[in-house]
Amino acid sequence: MNASSSIETYYAGAYWRLRKESPEECGRRAEAFFQALSPIDPYFSRWFKLGRSRKEALKSRIETRQADLEKMFRRGKDKLFEELGFRISGWNGEGDDDEACGFYITCGGYAEEVGNVCVFDLPNTGPNAERVLTAPVLTGLVRAMAMAWDPDDAVAMSHKHRDLIPKPHPDALVGWVTYLARRRGTVPPLPAPVRIERVEDKGSLIILTPERFTASNPEHIALAERVRELLDRAGLLGPVRS
Structure with a gap:
């Protein structure tokens, strides 16, 4: 997401290394994480897969149940190097690019050279940013990351x-x-x-x-x-x- 250089942009990320986990385990952690997000703020209550256009992406809702998330992780497996783990990504479709939130998750990796991550690009402008970029909401977001991913x-x-x-x-x-x-x-x-x-x-x-x-x-x-x-x-x- 690109914002004016005068706007201070924010992100949240959790990081952990060398944890070999299956798609099932990654799906279980992701389900717990997304379930914990919804009560923090409605902004975190719905997610979509990325698409070639905004219209296309908004038709691809991410179901945050373990079985569905497990399938996404399986599709995000590195085809050459198993030790790099599984990847999924998405966004919440709110407003324009500066108002939306995107996420990227790598789970189950156990290569020395790379790590596992859960990173959120947070809104830059608008009422969502005013509400989300506060200590209580970000504390809740980071706490949810800590509980689900054990980073x-x-x-x-x-x-x-x-x-x-x-x-x-x-x-x-x-x-x-x-x-x-x-x-x-x-x-x-x-x-x-x-x-x-x-x-x-x-x-x-x-x-x-x-x-x-x-x-x-x-x-x-x-x-x-x-x-x-x-x-x-x-x-x-x-x-x-x-």
């Missing part, structure tokens, strides 16, 4: 903020809403207004600000950098140990 880490942040982080990027990025699996370690105390929430026995959510986090706000960037330093010092942002 090593997940984040909701702006592309502009990500671009400000010096490269090479750490294994786990710190954004507006960050999830770190318990296997990464214990989250230390963090400065106000940061809020930490447990995700059952899986890990922790870290919400930097209750208002919209923007890369144009120096206070927001300074807070993110302080939190990154504390998490890095605690050993939480590097590669996950086997």
Whole structure:
């Protein structure tokens, strides 16, 4: 989705490595994920397959039951390299390109060179963006990712903020809403207004600000950098140990 350069665009992504899973297991996780999305906001309640045109795509509704999602994963299998896992993608058909949400999921991969992901491109403009780009909705989205996919880490942040982080990027990025699996370690105390929430026995959510986090706000960037330093010092942002 392309937006004006003056608009700060956002995404959410969950990341995990080396987990060999079958299409059935991927379908089960995807069903749990999509079922958890609907109560967060109506914007996440319907999905369509990608098509050659908008009209064509809107005729291809994605049924979010395990059996149907399993079929999609099977069709998305890499034909040459089984270790690359299974892929599905789609969008929600809302408004124009800047108002819609697209997703891309890779599951079941176990190659060292690649990872498994669940990434959402979020709306940029309009009433959907005003409603979705809030701490409660993004916290719910990242929590749903954590519960369904059991990733090593997940984040909701702006592309502009990500671009400000010096490269090479750490294994786990710190954004507006960050999830770190318990296997990464214990989250230390963090400065106000940061809020930490447990995700059952899986890990922790870290919400930097209750208002919209923007890369144009120096206070927001300074807070993110302080939190990154504390998490890095605690050993939480590097590669996950086997």
